Amino acid sequence: MITKTTIADVARAQRDNLHGRETGLMRDALHRLPEPDPHALIISGIRRCGKSTLMHQLLHGDYADAFFLNFEDPRLYGFDLRDFSRLDDILHESEKKLLFFDEIQVVEGWELYVRQKLDEGCRLIITGSNASLLSQELGSRLTGRHLSTELFPFSWPEFLRFRGQQPSDALFQDYMNEGGFPEYLKSGNDDVLHQLFNDILIRDIAVRYGVRDVKSLQRLALFLVSNTGRLVSANKLKSQFGISATSTVMEYFSHLEQSWLFFFVPKFSYSVQKQNVNPRKVYAIDTGLVQVNSKSFTSDWGPVFENLVFLFLRRRYREISYFKEKGECDFIAVEKSRPAEVIQVCLKLTADNLERELNGLFEALRFFGLQEGHIITLNQHDRFEQDGLTAIAVPCREYFS
Numbered sequence: 017m018i019t020k021t022t023i024a025d026v027a028r029a030q031r032d033n034l035h036g037r038e039t040g041l042m043r044d045a046l047h048r049l050p051e052p053d054p055h056a057l058i059i060s061g062i063r064r065c066g067k068s069t070l071m072h073q074l075l076h077g078d079y080a081d082a083f084f085l086n087f088e089d090p091r092l093y094g095f096d097l098r099d100f101s102r103l104d105d106i107l108h109e110s111e112k113k114l115l116f117f118d119e120i121q122v123v124e125g126w127e128l129y130v131r132q133k134l135d136e137g138c139r140l141i142i143t144g145s146n147a148s149l150l151s152q153e154l155g156s157r158l159t160g161r162h163l164s165t166e167l168f169p170f171s172w173p174e175f176l177r178f179r180g181q182q183p184s185d186a187l188f189q190d191y192m193n194e195g196g197f198p199e200y201l202k203s204g205n206d207d208v209l210h211q212l213f214n215d216i217l218i219r220d221i222a223v224r225y226g227v228r229d230v231k232s233l234q235r236l237a238l239f240l241v242s243n244t245g246r247l248v249s250a251n252k253l254k255s256q257f258g259i260s261a262t263s264t265v266m267e268y269f270s271h272l273e274q275s276w277l278f279f280f281v282p283k284f285s286y287s288v289q290k291q292n293v294n295p296r297k298v299y300a301i302d303t304g305l306v307q308v309n310s311k312s313f314t315s316d317w318g319p320v321f322e323n324l325v326f327l328f329l330r331r332r333y334r335e336i337s338y339f340k341e342k343g344e345c346d347f348i349a350v351e352k353s354r355p356a357e358v359i360q361v362c363l364k365l366t367a368d369n370l371e372r373e374l375n376g377l378f379e380a381l382r383f384f385g386l387q388e389g390h391i392i393t394l395n396q397h398d399r400f401e402q403d404g405l406t407a408i409a410v411p412c413r414e415y416f417s
Contacts, residue, residue: 017094017096017098017099018092018094018095018099018102019102020102020105020106022091022092023085023092023095023099023102023103023106024106025091026085026089026091026092027083027084027085027106030084030085030086030089031084034072034075034084037072039069039072039073039076040066040069040072040073040198041170041174041177041178041198042073043066043069043070043073043167043174044171044173044174045059045070045165045167046070046073046074046077048165049074049165050163050165052114052139052140052141052163053139054134054139054161055134055161055162055163056130056134056140056141056142056158056161056162056163057140057141057142057162057163057165058142058143058144058149058162058163058164058165059071059141059142059143059144059165059166059167060143060144060145060146060147060149060164060165060166060167060276061143061145061166061167061168061276062145062168062169062216062275062276062277062301062302063145063212063215063216063220063276064197064198064199064208064212065167065168065169065196065197065198065276065301066167066169066170066198067118067143067144067145067167068086068118068143069198070143070167071084071116071118071141071143074116074141075116079114079116079141081112081114082112082114082115082116082141083107083110083112083114083115083116084116084118085103085115085116085117085118086118086119087117087118087119087120087122087123088118088119088122095122095123096123096124096125097123097124097125097126097128097129099123100123100129103129113137113138113139114138114139114140114141115133115138115139115140115141116140116141116142117130117140117141117142117143118142118143119143119144119145120142120144121144121146121148121149127158130142130158131158131161134158134161145220145275145276146220146224146274146275146276147273147274147275147276148274149164166331168196168301168327168330168331169195169196169197169198169301169302169304170195170196170197170198170201171196171328171331171416172188172191172328172413172416172417173416173417174196175191175196175201178198178201183413183417185394185395185413188394188412188413191303191324192303192317192320192321192324193303193304193307193320194303194304194307195209195302195303195304195305195306195307196302196304197209197212197302197304197305200304200308206308209304209305209308209309210308210309212305213237213241213277213305213308213309214234216275216277217230217233217234217237217277218230220275221233221268221271221272221275224271225267225271227268227271229259232257232258232259232268233268233271235257236253236257236259236265236268237272237277237278238309238311239253239256239257239311240272240278240298240300241278241300241305241306241309241310242310242311242312243298243312243319244298244299244300244306244310244319244320244322244323245297245298245299245318245319245320245322245323245326246297246298246319247295247296247297248280248295248296248297248298249295249296250262250265250266250269251265253265269296276301277300277301278298278299278300278301279298279299279300279301279326279330280296280297280298281296281297281298281299281326281336281337281338281347282294282296282337282338283295283296283337283338283339283340284337284338284339284340284348285337291337294340297338299322299323299326299327299330300323301327302327303320303323303324303327306320306323307320317363318363321361321363321394321412322346322361324412325346325347325359325361325392325412326347328412328415328416329347329349329357329359332349333349333350333351333356333357335349335350335351336348336349336350337350339358339376339379339380339383341379341383342375342379343372343375343376343379343380344376345358345359345360345376345377345379345380345389346359346360346361346376347359347360347361348380348384355384355386357389357390358377358380358381358384358386358389358390359389359390359391359392360373360376360377360389360390360391360392360407361391361392362391362392362393363393363394364393364394364396365391365393365396365398365409373391374391374400374402374407377389377391377407378402378403378405378407381405382405387404387405387406388405388406388407388408389405389406389407389408390407390408390409390410390415391407391408391409391410392410392411392412392415393409393410393411393412394411394412395411395413396409396411397409397410397411
């Protein structure tokens with residue numbers, strides 16, 4: 017338990033610290049956030065992607081009178097469900113009805129308190145670094161009274177604004193290499209992304225979920241970050257890393273995805289069972305994180321480029337699959353249970369790979385009954401037609417804009 021005085025002092029110190037900081041680059045998400053009233057607005061994303069900065073920007077804008085508390089402050093270690101009654105006293109004394117709670121998910125049972133404050137007519141904005149904040153299970157615990165949004169590291173347009181430069185191939189290469197974590201872009205210090213990678217594995221996964229074999233978890237994560245864009249199978253990785261059961265590897269996959277470190281993309285199938293038994297393609301949350309932490313020292317930009325395209329699509333769509341029958345197509349973006357976009361990714365179209373890339377794309381278009389798909393390239397424009405189907409090759413910078 018924590019005293020009321022401590023909680024009040026921490027909240028005051030945190031607010032003073034926020035007022036003394038610069039607001040940073042204004043995030044695109046700032047203009048897309050729905051109003052929290054009468055729901056709790058939940059903003060979730062990986063550590064260090066800018067959630068607290070986004071909250072800071074809100075506090076300097078339309079929500080200047082909000083009460084703010086970051087539950088991951090070391091002075092609040094040990095905060096539990098009983099301490100919410102003391103927090104309640106502070107809120108009643110302040111007469112504030114707009115509440116900003118940062119990383120509140122570290123307190124077990126926090127949903128009960130949030131629901132209570134909603135019932136009292138408060139407006140709440142909550143941030144957290146665990147994807148369970150977006151889950152259907154959470155929706156049931158809050159009786160559907162929440163709106164959810166995701167925050168990623170800097171997008172390509174945000175990267176350009178951060179650099180204060182006009183788009184170019186050279187700058188896009190920088191973005192592909194450095195990614196979008198604000199702190200890393202400011203410092204250029206690889207230790208920032210090394211430490212972030214390790215913190216997520218230890219604090220967000222090993223400690224949170226009680227993982228005992230931390231070394232196997234770390235070795236698995238290192239393998240995944242070194243093999244982005246490739247197919248992975250829990251059964252094969254179990255043998256490779258000497259993990260006792262396939263179910264344990266699947267649990268690790270789930271933890272890694274919940275912490276926003278990796279995404280595991282299934283093969284498209286109308287059968288959930290077939291989706292579950294087929295290998296998945298793995299992608300990381302940020303290409304800079306890949307470049308800094310990967311064991312691969314090759315200069316193959318193809319997988320990194322594909323990862324970048326995936327992240328662009330993932331910002332737009334929650335559901336993405338890959339297509340594989342006779343040929344393969346990299347991404348099927350699904351919206352409202354229907355294929356919305358069919359995307360092939362190729363860093364550079366050449367005489368050696370053109371037929372393979374087109375065959376996979378056209379096969380996917382025929383399968384879904386669509387007429388047009390895209391091949392995302394680094395800097396090529398082109399157009400290909402076959403049996404009434406069209407494949408449009410477009411540079412990624414143009415497609416991302």
